[in-house]
Amino acid sequence: MDKRRQSAVKVLKEIKDGSTIMISGFGEAGVPNTLLSQLKDLHPTNLTIVVNSVTRPHSLPHALIEANMVSKVITTSARGRGKGLSKFEEKLREGEVELECLPQGTFSERIRAGGAGIPAFFTPVGYGTKLGEGKETRNIQGKDCVLEEALTGDFALISANKADRFGNVNFSYTQMNFGPIMATACTTTIVEARLLLEEPLPHSHIQLPSVYVDYLIESEETDHGS
Structure with a gap:
């Protein structure tokens, strides 16, 4: 099955209000900017986004928040750089966005x-700590622990270096951060790749097998691997 699609918009229209979306990358690197830019234009709302960081005010994950598309953020880093508050932090203070850090x-x-x-x-x-408040605890082998529930999503938006038409994917540099595991944890995975290949990827180059990939879109980014 050829998983390449000419139109990202047609694929992204499957994302409805209230969806949970996982976004690959680390900071501004390895982020699927082509997909996020077109998702912003479609403007679904009440989204939950699962993303490593929302500290970069000029990043597209942050732009979704500014556009009032996001109701909840699950992340590891939420404090912006500098003394001033980012738009996300302002919305958080006003109670317009929920944060799970x-x-x-x-x-x-x-x-x-x-x-x-x-x-x-x-x-x-x-x-x-505050991060463990309200969670079930247990002492296991002499260590006090908290119970953490699995995270799953409706859609994974993933940046990649190259993919063959069947959906086998190869990553580069920061694209490996969270991309492969997010693809396995979501119902639908959309991969934005710098190169879409007609011939199959060599087995040794496949870092995410096609079984986890639903759609392939060609990236409009020129520098996509850092």
Whole structure:
């Protein structure tokens, strides 16, 4: 099956109000900017976004928040740079957006668990802090732990280096941050790739197999691997 699509807009129209979206990347690197730019134009609302960071005011994940499309953010880093508040922080203070902030290891493990079908796991990270408040606790092998539930989503928007027409994907640099595990944890995965290939990728180059990929879009980004 050829998973390449000419129109990102047609694919992104499947994202409805209230959807949970996972967005790959780290800071502004490895982010699927072509997909996010066109999603912003479509303007679904009441979205939950799962993204590593919303600290960059000029990033497209932040732009979705500014456009009043997002009702909840699940992230590892929410404080912007500088003394002033970002638009996200202003909305957070006004109660317009809900925030769930997680340690980065817990963030990635909750996503991995979602993709692996593991409903929850115990971790000592966050025990006795505000991050652990309201969560079930248990002492395991002498360590106090909190229960963390798996994270899953409706759509994963993923940046990649190249993909073959069947949906096998190869990543570059920061694209590996969260991209592969987010693809496994979501019902529908849309990959934005710098190169879309007619011939199959060599097995040794495949970092995300086609079984986890639903649609492929060619990226409009010129520098896509950092």
